[in-house]
Amino acid sequence: MIRIRGLSFRFQGSETETLSDINLDIRPGEFVVITGPSGCGKSTLALALGGYLFRQYAGDATGEVAVDGLDARESEIFDIAELVGLVQQNPEAQLCTLSVADEVAFGLENRRLPRQMIEERSEWALDIVGALHLVDRPLATLSGGEKQKVAIAAMMAAKPQVLIFDEPTSNLDPTATGEIFEVIQRIQEKAGITVIVIEHKLGYLRPFHPRVIRMEHGRVVSDGRHLTPYLPSRSNRAACHSANADSNNNRVARTEHLTVEYDKVPVLDDVSLDFHTGEFVTVMGNNGSGKTTLLRCLMGLLRPQAGDVEIFGQDIDKFPVSSLARDVGFIFQNPDHQLFAESVWEEAIFAPRNFGLLNEETRRRVLDLLERCRLDGYREAHPHRLSYGEKRRLNLASVLSYEPGLILLDEILIGQDMENAMLIMDLLKDLTTQGSTVVNVTHNPETAWLYSDRLLFLERGRIVVDAPTPEAFARLANLGLKDYLPNGSVEQLLAR
């Protein structure tokens, strides 16, 4: 089905090859997983298979790529699109109409199919992804998982022979992630097409018994059936300390009866919490459960309808965000939204300079942080030239540079491979041992299991679990929330 020989690609302006001497054969109907660290060339390979890399991106290519005999380097994208469908990471960015029905019909209309056939194909595609009930909905009203299902249906409607999923669940919560993998399974069973999944979340892929291709630095380094998702065990857990929840002396932040509504729909509902010095708190819950809203309230970015927020004993209503920021660091979801300077070094010292803290000691600290974040070799590089994982680490260094006492992180691990995730978490854990408090919103139960002292689980704006991490996971297991449990730990937790 797919034949790649000696494929190399170097993006214009880059010194290194993103793809380097790739050789692969993929048979019809095969289920293939491509994995590897962030920036290893997985997504670039996906773009090459769809022909986009050679038509839409400037760079030097060598080698051969053929899909069902069609030369992907020379053919029009339209011709390859008849064979290959590509579902991208971000459902928001790949939808181009305003309603579900229009979105699924879009490709069929462009192919000038008659209306009757468009209706039939759209219905078939929505049915196969389990989204037929969404057909009359505007896209703006869908959840992230529902949008991704529609994006898959829009590709499936054209009945491609190869469907590529480029980290289709990176923006989704565990429940939606599980649903998307069920969709992928259904597609393979019913349509019998070749499926290629680029993914870090290998635990979900075990039931498929896939062929696993691992890439590093643009090269294929292994190709086989060996799927080894990271399986944390209790012995891996970093030494956790239980903060004294009864003590008011070491309280860093407090919310009391916090209530936030959007259009009369409660997003946070009477949430009362205390956060203590040196605590590493993980916040989990489905998309829309109120996790980000909680962080925004703690940062003063959102004023609640009811309730109070105190940071270091002070009512935050009395302080502007730019003043609170000296003591509270906040990292947003998208790394691109928080890079403001012209070089990595300038970005890292951006906040200390704004706070008037730039001195020799701060410079030394920033140098150390850049080294720990493996960015010391990029000091003069433009932040936007970094890979996704590198940008994320730069975001972290920029915030840690001025040593805020409370660090709020909104899904900093999205799109991170386990190695990078561990690097970030190790750094944060060290800070908690030095007295900083970390509140980390994440969909990654493995890192929560390994690093956090305490776990909060939110459901429809309410705290349903708030306990030390092992106990919290046991409660989640008893609540039947298996998608939120670390890989391989379900039985162990249920036994507690």
Added chain:
Amino acid sequence: MRGKPKITYQPRQSWLHALHPLAKLCWLAGLSISLFLVHSPVSVVTILLLTVIGFPLAGISLRSDVRGIRFLTTMGVLLFSLQVLFNHSGSSILDVSLGTVNLSVTEVGVANGIYVGGRFLTLVLMSYLFVLTTDPSALAYSLMRIGLPYRYGFVLITALRLAPIFEVESNTVYQAQLTRGIEYDVRSPRRFLTLARQLILPLLVSALSKVDDLAVSMEGRCFGKYPTRTYRRAPNYGSTDILALVVLAAGALGMVLLGALRI
């Protein structure tokens, strides 16, 4: 948590919402032109009243659902008042003496006030009513069905799709800057440029990245492969739409005749 809804489509179950977008567009164009053709303040006021009545008929409250209504009304009244106060042509209908100041209100001043203020208010309200009751997607598809090149139609649709995303993103970038200690204190043009650059650069990078993703998504579904395309949506013209167009045509014909007879 949120104020009045934005000036955007507000789905409701009303006959005005159900009317075909092209029928509504014809009415909007027809009434806008007629506003400038009529030579009677009464006609302007009549069209204004018809427009205002359209809001409750569409299930939309002028007071709570229309953003900026107070500003618009103030502007309309201001335009009217300026004409009344400073246009002294024609016969006087009211003379008021305030000490050394003599205020004279004339027929022409009032008429011009109604023309200027009334036309302004009517045009804006009619446009609001059209936007609030018309699904922009349905409008774009309808325009493409009658000959608008589909590439232009999808410029409108993708803009409508991405605009709310960019709005959210610009707010996020602004908040991210606050959390890094930036204060929006514009002390000098240089400071203004620095703040603007720091706000625009992340947005630009994000926008370009989205354009890349969207281009892959659209080309991967054969957008642009052929000069024309087919449509899933049927051109649904109902009897109400035909009636609306007939009434509009009759009205236009009547105006032409009245104009010809100089009535």
